[in-house]
Amino acid sequence: MDTKIISCAGEKGGCGKTTMNIILATNLSKSYGKKVVLIDMDDPQYSVFKKRERDLQRVSLGKRDDLELYPVVRSNVGTLDQWIRKYYGIVDYIIIDFPGNLNEEMVQGLLYIEHLFIPFFLDELEIDSTAMFYKTLEANFLNNEDRVLRSLNPFFNRYELVKANKFKAVRNTFERAGMPIMEEVVMDRTVYRERYRNTLYPIPEGKENSEMGIKKFIERVLKISKG
Ligand SMILES: Nc1ncnc2c1ncn2[C@@H]1O[C@H](COP(=O)(O)OP(=O)(O)O)[C@@H](O)[C@H]1O
Numbered sequence: 001m002d003t004k005i006i007s008c009a010g011e012k013g014g015c016g017k018t019t020m021n022i023i024l025a026t027n028l029s030k031s032y033g034k035k036v037v038l039i040d041m042d043d044p045q046y047s048v049f050k051k052r053e054r055d056l057q058r059v060s061l062g063k064r065d066d067l068e069l070y071p072v073v074r075s076n077v078g079t080l081d082q083w084i085r086k087y088y089g090i091v092d093y094i095i096i097d098f099p100g101n102l103n104e105e106m107v108q109g110l111l112y113i114e115h116l117f118i119p120f121f122l123d124e125l126e127i128d129s130t131a132m133f134y135k136t137l138e139a140n141f142l143n144n145e146d147r148v149l150r151s152l153n154p155f156f157n158r159y160e161l162v163k164a165n166k167f168k169a170v171r172n173t174f175e176r177a178g179m180p181i182m183e184e185v186v187m188d189r190t191v192y193r194e195r196y197r198n199t200l201y202p203i204p205e206g207k208e209n210s211e212m213g214i215k216k217f218i219e220r221v222l223k224i225s226k227g
């Protein structure tokens, strides 16, 4: 199996990395039929792992066995290599959720990622740090001959139509600086933080099919990672 290693990551906390990694993992697995493993590197909080436990507690015992769940595993930088070896070649997607603060040690983990999606929550301060993060990765990984990193994809998370002009201005600035932002956006919506941020159940069929729906984003991720 041609395994892809992907992650929504960035060096800022609170921009939606965990939310998007969960939504991607659950929907790639449940709606697109992919074999997925989600690696939670958020040591020691392990927010994804705990979310899986909470999600499971809402399901009655008898029904848990029928769920066909993708694994959520806890890892730190030291054990990441073992987990990747364990699943490489037997799943379609290894998705890694990194913690909010990427210290130097954690950056080692980024070396495994093939397609990186950088959520970008519009706010003055983050423009600089996202640009810095992008440029550092581009210089160190993307331009390297034996690179693993094959694509670097910033995207707008928590997009708001009322701020369309602001987003557009940022998009143009990034474009001019050689950092194209994905056309697909993820809207700022309560369902993404509540109902759809679920490690068991995908977004119901028939939902999210509009131009601004999150399925456009998920399908774009599929396309990009297919190479
Ligand atoms: N598209 C979205 N719409 C609404 N709320 C969101 C969205 N993305 C993230 N959030 C919320 O923003 C907060 C931070 O998200 P989280 O995924 O935990 O970020 P990170 O992992 O980058 O620290 C959470 O409360 C989450 O539910």
Ligand SMILES: [Mg+2]
Binding pocket: 017, 018, 019, 042, 047, 098, 099, 100
């Ligand atoms: Mg997180």
